[in-house]
Amino acid sequence: MVMELGTNNAFKTIQSLKFIVVDHWRVKIKDITHHLYNQRSWAWDMFVELDAANQMLTMKEIVHIGLK
Numbered sequence: 001m002v003m004e005l006g007t008n009n010a011f012k013t014i015q016s017l018k019f020i021v022v023d024h025w026r027v028k029i030k031d032i033t034h035h036l037y038n039q040r041s042w043a044w045d046m047f048v049e050l051d052a053a054n055q056m057l058t059m060k061e062i063v064h065i066g067l068k
Contacts, residue, residue: 020032020056020059020063022060022063022064022067023064023067025067027063027066029059032059032062032063033059035062036062
């Protein structure tokens with residue numbers, strides 16, 4: 001199954017990056033966005049409405065929480 005992620009301009013700004021770096025961990029952006037998408041429409045809809053800076057902060061927070 002192919003999912004098209006990053007359907008807004010803000011996400012297109014950061015999708016060229018491959019990883020989010022938090023502390024000494026690197027996590028693929030693709031993995032984080034798949035996680036958000038799989039949380040169902042509300043979480044994904046809220047995420048894609050954010051600007052690029054807030055999308056990046058949200059993904060970093062998800063990685064940070066996931067590493068605990």
